[in-house]
Amino acid sequence: MPNRITSFDEYKREYQRSVENPEAFWAAKADAFQWKQKWDKVLEWNFTEPDVKWFLNGKLNITENCLDRHLKDKGDQQAIIWEPNNPDEKFRTLTYKELHAEVCRFANVLKNNGAKKGDRICIYMPMVPELAIAVLACARIGAIHSVVFGGFSFQSLADRIHDASCSLVITADGGFRGAKDIALKSIVDEALLQCDSVKKVIVLKRTNTAVIMKPDRDLWWHDEIQKVNDDCAAEVMDSEDELFILYTSGSTGKPKGVVHSSGGYMVYTAYTFENVFQYNQGDVYWCTADIGWVTGHSYLVYGPLLCGATTLMFEGIPTFPDAGRFWNVIDKHKVNIFYTAPTAIRSLEAMGLDFVKPYKLNSLRVLGTVGEPINEEAWQWYHKNIGKEKCPIVDTWWQTETGGIMISPLAGITKTKPSFATLPLPGIQPVLVDEKGNEIVGNNVEGRLCIKFPWPAIIRTTYGNHQRCFENYFSQFKNLYFTGDGCRRDEDGYYRITGRVDDVIKVSGHLLGTAEIENAINEHPDIVESAVVGFPHDIKGWGIYAFVIPEHQRSDTDQLKKEIIETVSKYMGAIAKPDKIQIVKGLPKTRSGKIMRRILRKIAEGEMSNLGDTSTLLDPSVVEEIKTGAIK
Numbered sequence: 001m002p003n004r005i006t007s008f009d010e011y012k013r014e015y016q017r018s019v020e021n022p023e024a025f026w027a028a029k030a031d032a033f034q035w036k037q038k039w040d041k042v043l044e045w046n047f048t049e050p051d052v053k054w055f056l057n058g059k060l061n062i063t064e065n066c067l068d069r070h071l072k073d074k075g076d077q078q079a080i081i082w083e084p085n086n087p088d089e090k091f092r093t094l095t096y097k098e099l100h101a102e103v104c105r106f107a108n109v110l111k112n113n114g115a116k117k118g119d120r121i122c123i124y125m126p127m128v129p130e131l132a133i134a135v136l137a138c139a140r141i142g143a144i145h146s147v148v149f150g151g152f153s154f155q156s157l158a159d160r161i162h163d164a165s166c167s168l169v170i171t172a173d174g175g176f177r178g179a180k181d182i183a184l185k186s187i188v189d190e191a192l193l194q195c196d197s198v199k200k201v202i203v204l205k206r207t208n209t210a211v212i213m214k215p216d217r218d219l220w221w222h223d224e225i226q227k228v229n230d231d232c233a234a235e236v237m238d239s240e241d242e243l244f245i246l247y248t249s250g251s252t253g254k255p256k257g258v259v260h261s262s263g264g265y266m267v268y269t270a271y272t273f274e275n276v277f278q279y280n281q282g283d284v285y286w287c288t289a290d291i292g293w294v295t296g297h298s299y300l301v302y303g304p305l306l307c308g309a310t311t312l313m314f315e316g317i318p319t320f321p322d323a324g325r326f327w328n329v330i331d332k333h334k335v336n337i338f339y340t341a342p343t344a345i346r347s348l349e350a351m352g353l354d355f356v357k358p359y360k361l362n363s364l365r366v367l368g369t370v371g372e373p374i375n376e377e378a379w380q381w382y383h384k385n386i387g388k389e390k391c392p393i394v395d396t397w398w399q400t401e402t403g404g405i406m407i408s409p410l411a412g413i414t415k416t417k418p419s420f421a422t423l424p425l426p427g428i429q430p431v432l433v434d435e436k437g438n439e440i441v442g443n444n445v446e447g448r449l450c451i452k453f454p455w456p457a458i459i460r461t462t463y464g465n466h467q468r469c470f471e472n473y474f475s476q477f478k479n480l481y482f483t484g485d486g487c488r489r490d491e492d493g494y495y496r497i498t499g500r501v502d503d504v505i506k507v508s509g510h511l512l513g514t515a516e517i518e519n520a521i522n523e524h525p526d527i528v529e530s531a532v533v534g535f536p537h538d539i540k541g542w543g544i545y546a547f548v549i550p551e552h553q554r555s556d557t558d559q560l561k562k563e564i565i566e567t568v569s570k571y572m573g574a575i576a577k578p579d580k581i582q583i584v585k586g587l588p589k590t591r592s593g594k595i596m597r598r599i600l601r602k603i604a605e606g607e608m609s610n611l612g613d614t615s616t617l618l619d620p621s622v623v624e625e626i627k628t629g630a631i632k
């Protein structure tokens with residue numbers, strides 16, 4: 001493979017080249033793809049608006065690069081191996097030829113139903129091959145996909161459909177997750193009561209759950225697919241045409257639609273996939289993330305398919321039917337590369353080694369983690385019991401907004417260090433700054449992590465509101481992209497991400513805005529105000545601690561707490577349910593009315609004695625009351 005780094009010396013040379021002449025560096029990488037028209041300029045950028053464009057005037061379609069390009073040599077190779085939730089159900093495989101045909105057919109279904117280039121299409125589906133097919137079919141016709149994780153509630157779904165004015169929704173009757181069956185179509189129905197933009201809903205039959213099909217709007221996938229053939233020319237896309245929107249939480253109450261473009265995203269996800277995981281042709285690669293998150297977009301669908309890989313897709317959860325399921329699937333499909341989240345590792349570690357022992361795990365060559373810092377203990381457990389001390393672990397740091405992996409070891413090439421994401425990939429120029437934005441140079445330092453030069457998969461805008469993109473990422477520090485993460489650079493120049501420095505919490509690897517959770521809690525009619533902070537949690541990384549003020553005293557506090565949890569599930573989804581709820585009479589506020597979260601964070605972390613300066617509080621006595629009632 002032309003873009004493959006094979007030694008640490010080569011990594012250093014490549015890195016040097018990428019910094020000295022980024023344009024030439026990325027042009028060489030982009031040359032490996034199929035372009036309908038070559039770009040006439042590699043890069044134009046400023047971080048002040050921001051305005052970043054890669055491979056200007058280049059024309060392409062990412063699905064031709066994921067599929068058509070491989071048909072000649074790899075048509076019969078497995079593109080997707082799908083492992084169902086229930087191990088008794090037969091697994092499915094799709095070769096590149098079959099996947100290509102399915103994508104073209106479904107692309108024709110979309111066209112038959114009025115979809116065209118530039119339309120926004122919402123996908124709310126379980127982890128079945130048709131989800132990947134739907135994503136690629138959108139890209140085939142140039143429609144912008146907005147995948148919403150199947151665990152989000154009707155309200156979160158409605159907000160996302162509404163924000164992007166989606167004209168079409170692709171869903172399923174239901175989805176299996178462990179012992180549960182989630183009625184996706186009825187959640188869509190409820191969401192659509194608030195969304196006028198949606199003209200058609202295409203429904204895949206998966207669980208045989210009873211659904212109500214609205215005439216003129218709702219169509220069955222299996223009926224529509226009968227009406228088309230598998231011939232569908234790929235739409236010509238400009239490099240900078242939008243490929244997808246993916247919503248992510250921020251410091252404000254409203255999620256942001258992160259927009260990625262076609263050309264740069266393609267080049268960057270393929271390059272990073274191949275190099276970080278050191279993918280060898282024929283390897284079976286498994287990323288456990290749901291396609292509803294960016295990891296699923298970049299490293300389950302696009303990156304692997306762009307590289308002609310075999311990508312495994314899993315419908316279920318790590319603990320069903322028991323906590324050995326991951327290891328069972330690895331042996332069953334002879335997985336060589338396994339990429340998962342620290343939360344999953346910690347929860348499986350807690351279940352004990354009896355669930356690991358029955359499995360050989362001898363196909364594994366490379367392990368990876370993503371989504372949150374991995375603590376040293378979990379790293380060692382993963383290394384010893386899963387990797388049998390033979391598999392390098394790539395701790396990959398990146399974000400929805402970065403599109404692809406930014407700081408990470410290259411498997412087997414970069415010397416790893418537990419809990420360090422190690423070194424930047426070629427093309428990535430990280431800097432640490434202090435609160436005022438002054439660069440902190442040298443090693444053995446800590447600061448806020450920023451990136452000072454664009455890379456091809458950088459966020460282009462936040463959908464429908466470019467100013468928000470500027471304010472969120474480019475306004476804090478002049479001419480820098482600010483990640484929102486704290487970070488340490490050690491004596492070897494290795495990077496270790498220490499966690500978020502803004503008002504979002506990473507719960508089980510999912511990014512949740514505290515303001516968003518507060519908004520959901522406040523939907524409860526008896527709650528007048530709430531404040532949410534994180535607290536360290538052994539398995540989830542961070543847990544959710546909610547301080548709530550009820551309108552009037554209720555004697556049934558347990559019932560009230562239960563209702564609050566139900567309200568959050570209803571308005572956001574089960575992933576945002578508070579772990580601890582403390583009912584309080586007041587919140588610590590400054591004279592100007594701002595909640596002093598710093599104090600609440602300390603209390604949630606159990607650090608009662610060292611609350612810092614409380615002299616600016618309007619009513620310091622509330623702190624005493626909160627301290628007394630704090631939940632351990």
Ligand code: PRX
Nearest residue numbers: 370371372373395396397398399400497511
């Ligand atoms: O705080 C960092 C954490 O996850 C954030 C990005 O979350 P999201 O956009 O949901 O994307 C997650 C999947 C790429 C980051 O700002 N994070 C991600 N990877 C790591 C990490 N923290 C520490 N180590 C990592 N490897």
